[in-house]
Amino acid sequence: MQFNPRYPELDARLYHQQMPLPLKGAKAGHFNQPLAEQLQWSAEEQSDWVAICSGQKTFPEFPPLAMVYAGHQFGQWAGQLGDGRGLLIAQIVDRQGQTIDLHLKGAGLTPYSRMGDGRAVLRSVIREYLAGHALNALGVCSSNAVGFTSSTQGVQREKLEPGAMLLRTADCHIRLGHFEWINQYQPDLLSSFTQKCIEWHYPECLTAEQPILAFATQVIQRTAIMIAKWQLVGFAHGVMNTDNLNITGSTLDFGPYGFMERFRPDWINNHSDYNGRYTYQNQPGIAHWNLWNWLNNLIPLATDPAEKEQFKADLAHSLEQFEPTFLEHYRIGLCQKMGLPQFHTDSFDCGMAFLKILQSEQLDYTQNFIRLQQQEYDAIKDDCLDRHQFETFLTQYEQIRTHQDTDQLNTDMLSANPIYILRNHMLQKAIELAEQDDFSEVDRLFQLLSQPYVKQTMLEKPEDLAPLPSDVPEIVVSCSS
Template identity: 80%
Template sequence: MQFNARYPSLNPKLYHEQMPVPLKGAKAGHFNEALADELQWSAEDKASWVEICSGQKTFPEFHPLAMVYAGHQFGQWAGQLGDGRGLLIAQILDQNGQTIDLHLKGAGSTPYSRMGDGRAVLHSVIREYLAGHALNALDVPSSNSVGFTTSEQGVQREKLELGAMMLRTSDCHIRLGHFEWINQYQPSLLQEFTQKCIEWHYPECLEAEQPILAFATKVIQKTAVMIAKWQLVGFAHGVMNTDNLNITGSTLDFGPYGFMERFRPNWINNHSDYNGRYTYQNQPSMAHWNLWNWLNNLIPLAKPEEKEKFKQDLAQCLEHFEPTFLEHYTHGLCAKLGLPSFHKDSFDCGMAFLRILQTEQLDYTSSFLRLQNKEYEAMKDDCLDRRQFEAFLTQYEMIRENQDIGTLDATMFEANPIYILRNHMAQKAIELAERNDFSEVERLFSLLSQPFTRQTDLEKPEDLAPLPSDVPEVMVSCSS
């Protein structure tokens, strides 16, 4: 590995150094060798991946640390938070020269654990491990994982579960909540911290006339693009608190996530979200709210006599969110439908298709595939309101008339995944893993590596559709 220890150069008030506490009887779960190659792991590193991913081996080049931050959770100020069960154990360069964080999840309690035990359990580790892998393969910016380990040690949740650890990777673990903590508890650190964030993650902004405003705009735009990509693949994060969004627009901390199956925009995939704040349909507005809150924490960077003007400038930065989101979402939706994005009626046609999916409770992912494969009559037969589908199809074919159909169809094959990580797929892998059988984790890992390519040798019928309507859906909450 090539180390690039940056975070420890910050003021020590921003973190707490400590060693991980390994679990008893740690053993291999699954290893992402392709990602290890991207991270330039040596043969020796790979040979000792179980020790690294279970907290038994650390590196002299980097002292493990827990970050402190704060946040708004479900819209309410939660005060000081921080890495309560994870440690940043290294920052290294990947094969492209980009600095990547190695974050060990389940590494034991820290000063920020807030009465928690600092541990992770096998079911939540497998869900995050597979989802990060799936999102990256779907071209959605996201954390990923080099590997996870299980153990013989029990961890108490609603029931006694197997303890586990996972080595998560991300281009950044600096959250919007870092700025909230600094403003609340150590305001004198804000200037230097913001400067480092710009230098490390948006160095091009240093050349701007007003680097802080340029930085704010970049964060807003990248977040908007990330949310658009979530919506396009039907991904619901589940817990979009300000401490769970980072400054580079890459998906982070999505424990109670879900991939949309039957199209229900108000679906509450996280059953700890009692009021439905973070439903699929609310994700763009919640991201906007989080960014608005974050921008307020940049106001102290202005000189006193320029504060009011700076507030107005920050508000103008936030105005980039909606057009950026709409541009990427519209372009992506048109690609999924095989419609030209420049046509004035393409977006309305896309909305008509989504209304059909919602009204008829059709599966989101497979419905786009059926449209792609021109199964029009079969789709109509699945609709109670056949006229609604006929009206959509008439408009759809009129827009495609006199267009380059070959090119439009090719974009559909590139935009529509065959496989997503449905909750029942992950649950099956978890149930087997809890009996020390990781074969289903391996199968799903391979299947989700190429989500746009049909893999008849690997797939199962249940990978392609929701569970029958009379089968209870898998319940997911924040408990992990």
């Protein structure tokens, strides 16, 4: 590996250095070799992956550390948080010259563990491992993972479960909550910390007339694009607290997430979210709220009282770019999924009419975009109780596509509509087998989800392509991990 240890350059109040505490009886789970090669792992490092991914081996070039941050959880100020069970064990340079964090999850107690035990269970580790892999393959910026390990050590949750560790990778683990912690507890660090964030992640902003405003605008735009991509693939994060969003607009912290199956925009995929704050349909609004809160933490950077009000107004103006950025990327993406020309004035409304049908008829989100792509119109109509509603939509849909370059539109659909998503029942089967030391289903899903837009008849199973029958209870997922 090529190390670039830059986070330890920050003030020591922002982290706590400590070694990971390995689990007893660590054993191989799954290894992401293509990612390891992208990260320039040597053959020796790849052969030692179990030791690295289980906390048994660390690197003298980077003393492991736990970050401290704060956050709003479910809309309420939660005070000091931090890496309560994870350690940043390295920062390395990948083949593209980008610095990537290696973060070991489940590494033991830290000063920020609060009431936790510092551990992760196999169930949640597999969920995060496959989710990051799936989103990256779908073209959505996300953390990923080099691999995970299981163990013979039990960890108590609702029941005793196998302990596990995950070596997560991300372009950035600096969260919106870092700024909240600094403002609340160490405000003297705000200026230098923000400067480093710009240098490391937005160096192009350094030459802007107002670097901080340029930085804020970039964070807002990248977050808006990430949320638009979530919506387009039907991904619901489930826990969009301010400590779970980072400053580079890449998906972080997979807990009780879910990929939309039957199209229910108000679906509560996190059963700890009693009020439905983090439903699929609320994600754009919650991201806007989180960014508004984050911008308030930048206001103290205006040190001249005479300039403070103007700076606040400029920050507010930068947030105004969130909605148009989100809508533009969502509109373009929806037109691509529908095979409709982006310039046509009725294309977006036609796309929304199709979503309305999916919602009212409770049809599968992913499967029915594929049916539309393959022009299986009768199959969709046969699943509709209100056949007239679908016929009205189809008339408009075909009219818009008349006299268009349908070959190009159909090509757009192929690249915008995945055949495979990570359905909860697929995950559950892989988890149940893994808890019996059988990781074959994890490996099958890893391979299947590596190419979600390509039909893979030798790998797929019928249950990969559809939701569970409506009379079968859905898989319940909560914040317990």
